Amino acid sequence: DTAAAIDWNRFAVAGVRQVRAARTPAELETALSQLFTPLGPGIEIGASLTPPRAIGPRNPDLIAWHYRGPGLTSAASGPYSSKRINRTVTVPSSQQPSPAIISQTISADSLRGRAIRMRGLVRIANANASGWAGLWLRVDRGQAVGFFDNMENRPVRDTTWREYVIEGSIAADATQIVFGALGVGGMSLDVDAIELSVRREGGEWTPLAVRDAGFEEDENSSRQGWGRNLYMSLVRPTGGAPQGTRYVRIPALPAAPTVASAPARASDSLETPVTGAVSEFTLARGLRARVPLSLTDAEARTASVTTATLRAALAAVPPSTGNDDLDVRLADVVIAWNVFRHFYPYWNDLTVDWDARLRPQLAAAYEAASTRQAHHDVLRVLVADLNDGHGSVRDVAKPARVGLLPVTFRILSNRLIVTGSRESTAPVGSVVVRVDGASAAGRILSETQLASGTPQWKRTRAEWALQMCHLDVAVTLHIEPPDGVARDVTLPCKQEGPSVAEVRPDSITELEPGIWYVDLTRVRAEQLRPQLPVLAKARGVVFDVRGYPTDAGAAVLSHLMRVPETSTDRWMHIPRFARPFAEVAGWQDLTWSLRPVSPLISGERIFLTDGRAISYAESVMGYVRDYKLGTIIGGTTAGANGNVVGFTLPGGFSVMFTGMRVSRHDGRTPYHTVGVAPDIPLEPSLEGIRAGKDEVLARALTILQIRP
Template identity: 25%
Template sequence: MIRLNFRIGFLIISFGLIWGCSRNEIPQKKKVENIKAFAKLYGYVRWFHPSDEAQQIDWDRFACYGVKTVDSAPNSEALKDSLLKLFLPLAPTLEINSSSDEKDFEISKITPPETSGFYPVYWQHSGVKLNQTPGNVYKSIRVGRINKLDYNKTTPLGKSIPASRFSQKAVKLEAFVKSGNGGSGQLFFEGFNRNDYMNLSAALKPIYLKKSKWEKIVIERTVKPDDLNIFFGFNCLDTSGVFIDDIRLSVKNHNNRDSVVYENDFNNLNGNDLEEFFFDKNLPFDVKYLTDQSGENGYFSIRYNDKNFRLFEKKPEFGESICERIHPDLFVQLPVVLMADDQHVFPVANKESFNSLQNELNLWQSEIYKDLGSLVVVWNIIQHFFPYFDEVDVDWEKEFKTALNEYYDMEDFEKVLRKFTAKLNDGHVNVLVPNYKNINQLPIKWEWISENLLITEVYDQNSGLLPGTIVKKIANKKAKKYFAKMEPYIPAPTIGFVRKASENLSLQGTPGDSVRLDIIKPDGTKDIVYLKYSLHPLEHYNKSLNKTRYKILKDNIYYLNLDQISMAEIDSLMPDLVKCKGIICDLRGYPNNNHEFWSHLMTQQDTAGHWLGIPQFIFPNQKNRAGYYYPNIGTGMTPQNPHIDAPVVLITDARAISYAESVAMIVKHYNLATIIGQPTAGTNGAFNSLVLPNNIRFVYTGSKVVSLDNSQHFGVGVLPDVYVDKTIKSIWQDEFLNKAMKILQMKNNSNN
C-alpha cells in the first residue's frame, strides 16, 4: 500500500510538472516583448488611424483581449499573425513586415478607383479627449468625420464669473432667446465647484430652447458656499441656429434689491466683437454678431457647422504614414490619412472579420487581463500626449517593460501603476481605486526637521506623545528607510512635494491596527509606543488645518489665511486693509477662490495669456508636434478699487499646487508681494483623466504650463524671494510667519 501511494504520488507530481511546463512554456521576457508590440500598434490604430471601423470598437475590451491574444505567441511570426488577425478588421491597410523587409508604403492601396466626391479624413488632437473628460479643454476629432453628438452639453460661447462674492445669495439670469425654424438650442446657468470640474457633462443641466419667436428666459440660482464660478453659456446642435439678446445677470443683496453683475444689450458692438465672452474656437460652431433691419438693435447667433472644421491648421498629407518598429523583428506601416465620401472611409474592412471580432469582444468576459490591458492604455496616453517629456528624464518604454515584469512578478496592480506613473514626476498623477479599502491615519502629524522625524502635532491626548518627540524607528525600520520605501510610489515634481506627500502617506494604515514607534521624548528619554491607526483621513485632514481665517497682528499688520478666508470676508475687511501697515497672505495650501484680492494691489491689467498651452498632435510618439493651443484662461484681472498700498508678504511652500501656483505666479510676475518660504509644488495646468479597463481612474496633467516670464515651471515651481527652513522651534511657533513679520517691520521702518 505504501509502495502504491508512492507511485501515485510520483505520477501526480510528474503530471503537475508537465502541466506546469505547458502553462509556462512562453518565457516572461517573450510575453513582455509581445505585449509591448501590441501596445504600440494599439496606440497607432486607436488614436491616429482614421478608419470608420476603428471608431466602432470597444477599445477597453480590445486592449484586454489583445493582450490575451498575443502574450502566448512563441515567436515573431506567430506574433505577426496574431496582430494582423486583431487589427486588420480595424485597419485593412495595415502592413507588418520583418525589419529586413522595410519598404515605402504603397499609396495605391488607399487611393479610391474614382476620387470624385472623396475628401481626406485624419486625426487631430488638442491634448486628447478621453472617456471621462467631456466638455473640458481637451479635444480629439477625425477631420471630415465629426460626430455631432460629441458636442451635446458643450458651451462654445459663455461667460464665467467668480462666485466668491455671491456665496449663498440668489443670482438671476435673464436673456431673450429664440431658435431657428425647426431647430433647438441649449442654455446653461450653473454654479461650479471643484468636483464639478471632474465631470462637466454631469454638472451641466441644459434648458432647451425650441421656440422660433423671441422669448424672455428667467432663471434663478442660489450660489452654494463651495461654488468657484457662476457660469452661463449657449449651444446649438443644428445649422438653423440659436439667437441671444439682452443678457442680464443680477444678484439679490441684503436689502432684497437686485444688483447688476453683468448686462449687455449688444447694440453697441463693432462687427463680431464678442471678446468679453469665452469663445472656444476648438469647437465646430459659428458665432456671428447680427443686427435687425434698422441696424440699431444687435444680437448674436450660434450655429453648428462642422464643414471643413479643424482644430488647427497643420494637417498630415495624403500618403503620409506611421513607419515604426514595434518589436525587434517587426516593422509596422499604417496610413494616417484616408479618403472618404459621405458613405464610408476607403478602403472598407472585411465585414465578416469585423463582425467576428466584435462578437469575440462581446462574449469575452475574462477578468485576468484587465490589469495588463490597463497598463497598455496608460502607457499609450502618456507616450503620445504627455506634455512634459522635455522636462522629465525618463525612458518611458523601458519603464513600461519594467511595469509589465513587476506585474507578472507580484500582480499588485495598484502598486505597479503607482510606481510606473510616479516616474513622470507629475504632481497631478493619481490612481483612484473604486471602493478603496478603508484606511486610517495615526493621530499625529510629523515632519522632517533638521534630519530628524519630529512629531509636531498630537491629536490623541491619551497617546502619551508630545510635540517635539523624535521618531527613530517605524515598525522596527529606521525612519529614513521606512520613508525611502514609499518614495518610489510618489510622483515627485520637487523635493518639497515628495517630502510633504511622504509625511502624509507614512501615517496611513489599516483601521484598528497598531504600529510600533521607537521614540526619543523631548526630555531625552527613549521609549517604545504602539500607536493605533485611529483617525479617518478626512478627520485627520480637518484637524491638521489652520482654521484661522484672519487675525490682526502687532503694529496693525493683518494676517489672511488664503486657504480659509472667502473673498466676501476679504471685501468686508477692505476698509481696514487699505489703512493697515502690512498684510501677510498665507498660501501654504489651496486658495478659497479669493484670487481677486490681488487685483486690489495691481497697477496694470493681467495680460499674460500664453502660460498654459495644450499640445497639438497629428502623429504618434509626439513627432512633428503641430503646435500649442492657448485657451483664454488668464485671470484677466484689472486693478480694482480700493487700491491697497500696504506692503504684502506671501508665505508659500510645496503644499501650494495647481490653482495655488497660478496665484503665486501672478504675484511673482507683477511683483505684488515679497514671497517667502519654500518653492511651490511645480505642478500646474489642467488635468486629464479616464477610467481604465479595470475600473481604476487615472489622472495626469495634460497641458503645459510655463512661468509668466516663459521659464520652466514644471518641477521647479514658484521660487520664494526669501527662503525659510524649519527648525525645531517651529513646533511651538510659526517661523514662516515670524519671518514675514520681520520683513514687514523692516519695510515700515525704512519708510518712516
C-alpha cells in the same frame, strides 16, 4: 469606423494574451496582424513595409482625429476635447431624454478650492442589457461646468453590490455641486449608501450632509431629498440592502429616439486632415508598423472580413475590472504607457526617456504578485516616472477602507515629526522612529518612491500617506517625544481627521497695528472683501499660501497688481495633436487676463509658501513671482500646475495626470518640476515645532520690523 467603436481596454487584455504566446518574430508578426489589421485599411505590420503613398495637400473631406489636449472620452470637459473630422455622432433626440437620473444639489460656497469625493454602493440588474450606469458628480461654476464625471468611461458592470468612487476638485469660483446616479439606455441599477466628502487641509476626508443618503425614507416623505426625472418612478425595496434596511432601484427607461448630429468639420487648418498622412514606427523583433492618419469616407467605412472575428473575440473577454492576473496587469501598463506617450505635454521639458521606460515597466508588471497592492504599486511606479505632481493612481474597483490617524506629520531632514495631534500620548514635536514596527525612514523612502512629482511634493504625498491607515485598525508608533522618554503609543484609525494641522493665527487678523495676516488657504473671498479697504492702508500684509488656497487666492491678486496682463502674457498652453507620439501641431494659449482693481494693497507684501502649494496654488504664486507682488518666504512650491485629466485602466484603476503645459508668464520658461522658489528659503526646525513657534511667519514679521 471599426477602430472608433473598439473597447480598447478589452482589446488590450485580449491583445496581451495573444501576443504573449508568440515565440518568434514570425509568430509575433502574425499575432499583431491578426489583432490590428481588422481595425481598418492601410495598417501594415512586418519586417518590411510597402512603399508609402504620396503625402498630398490638406483635404477638408477626409476622416481624421484632432485633439485639443488629452480629450480622452466623448464626455471630455473643461479645456480638453477631441474631434473626429467628418463623422457624425448619434445622440438622443430632444423628444424624451433617455437617462434615468436621481440627483441632489448642495451649495459650494464654503467648499471652494477643496478636493471632493463621492462614494456609493451600486449594482446593475442585467449585465447584458444595453446602455450603461454609474454615479455622477458635477461642479457648477455659474453658467459654466467645472469638474464632471459620470463614469461613462468605466461604467458599473457587476450585478453584485460594490463600492464605486469619484474624485474631483471644486473650482475657486464654484457655485453648486450636483450629484447622483444614472442609468442610460436599457440599464437598470440599484444604489445605496451615498457619501459626499471634501478633503480638508490636513488631507483628511470630511463627510458632507447628504439628505436621505441611505434611501431609508419613504418615497413620499418630505425628508427624502432626491430629485428624479418627472416621468420616472422609483422603488425602494425593503430587503437585501447592503446598508440599512432599504436601497433605491432606478428603472431602465425606454431608449430615446436617436438623431445624427451634423458632421464635425475642421475649424482651422490644423484640424484639416492631410492626404496620405501616416505614422511609421519600429516594433520589437525587427518589425515595423504603419498606421494611416487620414482616410477617405469609403476607406473609413471599410470592414475587414476578420472584423467580425475580432469583435467576437473581444466579446468573449471576461470582465477585467478588479482582476489582478498577469494579462490584466500587462494590459494596464500598455494602456497607461500609451496614453502618456501620446498625450503628456511635458516630454520636451523633461529628461525622461519614456520609450526606454516601457520594457522595465512591463517587466515590473510581469514579475509582480497577483495581489491588489502589488498591481497598484506597479502602476504607481509607472506614474512616478512622469515626474508629474498631479499624477496619481486610485483603485476604483476595490477601494480600501481607509481612515486617518489623529495626528499630522511633517518630514524634516528625513525625520517624521508630529506637527498636529488630538492624542495627548503623541504630543506635537514627537519624532516617529517606527510605524507598526517598520522603520519610519524606510516608510518615508518607499512612499516617496511611489509618488510622482518633485522631491518637495513627494515629501508632501508621503506625509499624507503615513497619516492614512486601515479603518478601525490601530497603529503603533514608537516615538521620541519632547520630554525625551522614548515609548510606543497606539493610535486609533478613524474616519475623522485632526482638528488642526498646525497652529496658525486666525485666518484674517491684525497681528500688530498696521500689520495684517491673511491665510489664503482658509479665508474665503466673501470674508476678504469687507477687509480690503483696511488691508489697502496697512503697512504690511503677510499672505499664507502654505497649502491650497480658497477662492480668495485668485481674488486678491487684482488688488496687488499695478499693471494689467498684456496680450502676450499666456502661461497655460493646451497642445493640439493631429499625429501620435505627442507630436504637437500647435498650441492654444490661455491666461486669467487679470487687471488692477481698487483698492490697491500698497504696503509691503510677504507671501509664505512651501511644497504643499500645488496646482491652483501655483497659479496664484506664479503671478506673485512674475509680477513681483511680494517677497516670498519658505520653500519651493510643488512644481505641478494645469488642468488634470483622467482615464480608467482595464484592472479598475483610475489614473490622473496634467494635460496642459504651464510656463512662466513669459510664455516660454518651464514651470513644470520647477515651481516657484522663495526669495528667502526657510524650513521649520524640530526645535521651533517643539517650542510652538511658526518660524516662517516669525521671519516675515522680522522683515516687517516687529517683534514675532
